[in-house]
Amino acid sequence: MQLAPTKPPDKIRVLCTKCRVPFREKIRNIREGVQVQCPNCNKLITFSTDSADLGVQRAFTEARRIKNGMMLSINRSDGTN
Ligand SMILES: [Zn+2]
DSSP states (O other), rough: OSSSSSOOOSEEEEEEEOOEEEEEEEGGGGGOOEEEOOTTTEEOOOOOOOTTHHHHHHHHHHHHHHHHHHHSSSSOOOOOO
């Protein structure tokens, strides 16, 4: 018996390329032109598909993967990757 329905994650892990500490950010914030601040080192991270920041690129890929997974079917992956 399930206590709560399984929800797709609404946050993904973003790796800060300055301090190398991952933090969680809402998927809806992972889009062109949005700026977030690393909670660890306060570096301002701008999400852009043109970004050379590997953490930003990975966040885009992950966000797209989850959005696609929500539309297709139940994703068995638990996100450990
Ligand atoms: Zn940082």
